[in-house]
Amino acid sequence: MSEKGMFGVSGSGDTSGFGGLVNSTVVTGSTQRPFGAYFDQVADDLERAYPLFSDAIEKVIVDRGELTLFVKRDRLFEVAKILRNELRFEMCVGVNGVHYPNETGRELHAIYSLLSITRNQRIRLEVCVSDQDPHIPSLVEVWAGTNWHERETYDMFGIIFDNHPGLTRIMMPDDWPGHPQRKDYPLGGIEIEYKGATIPAPSERRSYR
Amino acid sequence: MTTFTDPYASSQETTEGRVYSVTGGDWDALVTEIGATKEERVVVNMGPQHPSTHGVLRLILELEGETITETRCGIGYLHTGIEKNTEYRNWTQGVTFVTRMDYLSPIFNETAYCLGVEKLLGITNDITERATVLRVMMMEFNRISSHMVALGTGALELGALSPMIFAFREREKVLDIFELASGLRMNMAYVRPGGVAQDLPHGALSKIKQTVKDLRRNFKDNEKLLVGNSIWIKRTQGVGYLDLAGCTTLGVTGPVLRSTGLAWDLRKAQPYCGYEDYQFDIPTTDTCDVYGRFLIRMQELEQSLRIIEQCVAKLEKLEGQPVMVADKKIAWPSQLSVGADGMGNSLDHIREIMGESMEALIHHFKLVTEGFRVPAGQVYTAIESPRGELGVNLVSDGGTRPYRVHFRDPSFNNLQSTAAMCEGGQISDVVAAVASIDPVMGGVDR
Numbered sequence: 001m002s003e004k005g006m007f008g009v010s011g012s013g014d015t016s017g018f019g020g021l022v023n024s025t026v027v028t029g030s031t032q033r034p035f036g037a038y039f040d041q042v043a044d045d046l047e048r049a050y051p052l053f054s055d056a057i058e059k060v061i062v063d064r065g066e067l068t069l070f071v072k073r074d075r076l077f078e079v080a081k082i083l084r085n086e087l088r089f090e091m092c093v094g095v096n097g098v099h100y101p102n103e104t105g106r107e108l109h110a111i112y113s114l115l116s117i118t119r120n121q122r123i124r125l126e127v128c129v130s131d132q133d134p135h136i137p138s139l140v141e142v143w144a145g146t147n148w149h150e151r152e153t154y155d156m157f158g159i160i161f162d163n164h165p166g167l168t169r170i171m172m173p174d175d176w177p178g179h180p181q182r183k184d185y186p187l188g189g190i191e192i193e194y195k196g197a198t199i200p201a202p203s204e205r206r207s208y209r
Numbered sequence: 210m211t212t213f214t215d216p217y218a219s220s221q222e223t224t225e226g227r228v229y230s231v232t233g234g235d236w237d238a239l240v241t242e243i244g245a246t247k248e249e250r251v252v253v254n255m256g257p258q259h260p261s262t263h264g265v266l267r268l269i270l271e272l273e274g275e276t277i278t279e280t281r282c283g284i285g286y287l288h289t290g291i292e293k294n295t296e297y298r299n300w301t302q303g304v305t306f307v308t309r310m311d312y313l314s315p316i317f318n319e320t321a322y323c324l325g326v327e328k329l330l331g332i333t334n335d336i337t338e339r340a341t342v343l344r345v346m347m348m349e350f351n352r353i354s355s356h357m358v359a360l361g362t363g364a365l366e367l368g369a370l371s372p373m374i375f376a377f378r379e380r381e382k383v384l385d386i387f388e389l390a391s392g393l394r395m396n397m398a399y400v401r402p403g404g405v406a407q408d409l410p411h412g413a414l415s416k417i418k419q420t421v422k423d424l425r426r427n428f429k430d431n432e433k434l435l436v437g438n439s440i441w442i443k444r445t446q447g448v449g450y451l452d453l454a455g456c457t458t459l460g461v462t463g464p465v466l467r468s469t470g471l472a473w474d475l476r477k478a479q480p481y482c483g484y485e486d487y488q489f490d491i492p493t494t495d496t497c498d499v500y501g502r503f504l505i506r507m508q509e510l511e512q513s514l515r516i517i518e519q520c521v522a523k524l525e526k527l528e529g530q531p532v533m534v535a536d537k538k539i540a541w542p543s544q545l546s547v548g549a550d551g552m553g554n555s556l557d558h559i560r561e562i563m564g565e566s567m568e569a570l571i572h573h574f575k576l577v578t579e580g581f582r583v584p585a586g587q588v589y590t591a592i593e594s595p596r597g598e599l600g601v602n603l604v605s606d607g608g609t610r611p612y613r614v615h616f617r618d619p620s621f622n623n624l625q626s627t628a629a630m631c632e633g634g635q636i637s638d639v640v641a642a643v644a645s646i647d648p649v650m651g652g653v654d655r
Contacts, residue, residue, distance in 0.1 A: 180290065
């Protein structure tokens with residue numbers, strides 16, 4: 001192993017250098033019915049309003065009192081429309097991306113948090129796509145408010161939302177290379193120069209690795 | 210013909226036609242040049258350095274005369290990469306980062322984040338009542354200080370100076386309470402996973418009671434300055450219109466949503482931190498305009514004071530209860546106290562870990578440097594911040610650091626409604642509309 005950076009420690013995410021912590025990734029299977037709380041009601045309503053339910057929903061996860069529906073990318077737009085118009089999930093409060101570089105073929109996840117004021121309920125949609133083909137249909141037509149959230153997710157993760165009215169970077173400068181929230185994008189990454197001395201980028205300092 | 214020597218301010222051919230950039234200078238030459246063309250579309254760039262755009266917000270306005278035909282927002286000037294940074298620090302250190310996002314409501318950022326971490330840990334029900342009541346009290350004080358800035362700067366941007374002076378005077382009183390409780394006036398990192406950083410110092414409750422009394426009296430001054438003020442009414446009534454359908458499709462929450470007549474407040478609708486045990490009302494108006502949002506903020510001040518009074522009564526009963534979870538594998542080990550040279554670790558605690566118990570030292574060291582592990586999973590927690598729904602998406606992979614921290618900041622979302630509120634109006638109304646959204650760019654850009 002070649003040393004680099006200031007102290008040359010790499011591997012575990014341990015700041016002290018003693019613990020040797022290894023992160024455990026938990027792959028959760030699909031939750032079986034009954035889901036509990038109001039989740040069965042939501043699932044029933046969706047199944048009734050959307051006959052292709054079993055084809056569109058890859059799996060359902062109920063964890064820590066929250067319902068997540070994993071939706072196939074091709075069906076996302078239809079499911080979202082039904083959820084808004086039939087099930088009265090009036091608001092999509094946000095879109096969040098997560099990068100799982102170890103999940104081959106499903107590296108990029110987009111997570112939509114939905115809120116229904118009528119039902120006073122929340123659910124979550126999750127869509128997984130691969131690094132090679134990071135396309136997801138845009139939901140701006142369903143909830144106009146996802147516009148900026150999708151732009152942010154594009155900016156930070158490089159997920160391309162098809163049919164978005166103006167998918168440009170929103171946080172980073174327009175000509176910025178790379179997508180900063182991906183796991184393979186280092187923290188900082190830019191060396192700081194000050195009065196002739198060069199300070200390594202944060203990603204090269206031991207305590208940040 | 211070259212009008213300017215400034216390389217950034219000249220005319221150039223684009224796909225949209227010939228574009229002239231104006232940054233001051235030789236106006237006569239410019240007028241002559243523009244006079245040759247027929248189109249009179251003017252694009253005004255307002256901000257990011259502009260006193261009335263509420264921080265580093267850039268508005269790109271397309272005008273026909275004084276009327277706005279198109280509005281676009283440019284954001285990102287205050288992007289600090291806080292979400293990325295938290296992935297490289299342990300869960301407790303995350304509090305210090307997130308408190309700096311929306312810098313006018315730090316306690317809300319901290320609480321939303323900590324509620325998320327606690328949900329991941331599965332210790333939501335183990336948080337002591339005293340810690341929860343302290344959180345609620347600090348949040349409501351924070352709501353007051355945040356609304357004070359919203360009202361003060363909002364009035365300032367519309368040309369009224371005195372309300373700003375009055376509002377900031379009240380805000381100082383609230384910041385004094387923050388300093389008393391946490392040692393810091395802003396960005397306190399007071400709420401921690403498992404509880405709060407420290408208990409109130411001796412005699413704090415009587416100071417809080419006095420402050421509540423002063424605030425209630427002084428809020429009347431602010432009311433007198435603006436509520437019936439005819440200039441204020443003319444500048445704000447019927448301006449920045451956004452109805453319920455617009456709010457829901459744009460995901461707008463907070464005072465803007467409540468100004469459409471819908472009493473949607475997460476404290477009532479989906480209570481957290483024991484809000485179901487407090488008596489308070491949700492002020493609404495049905496005017497959908499800037500004036501309605503202003504009235505709502507004014508009335509929310511009084512409701513916050515009501516909640517604080519109930520918190521004080523509860524805290525008196527809960528005297529002596531711990532403010533951190535009992536689980537020593539999660540509770541932050543340091544015991545803070547105020548010394549002659551400021552705040553730091555208490556001498557008793559130092560004596561114990563340095564002189565008496567090696568295990569205590571190891572425990573302290575491990576927990577502070579490495580942090581605690583959080584079971585893998587993902588959660589979404591939402592609370593009602595002064596600006597609307599503040600949501601936190603947390604993903605853990607089972608390690609001592611967050612795998613992903615995402616803040617759904619209400620300012621970020623609500624700022625999308627600028628175009629809907631402004632288009633068709635006048636330039637001067639843009640200022641009023643943006644002020645009524647009350648965006649905080651630290652939260653928008655994170």
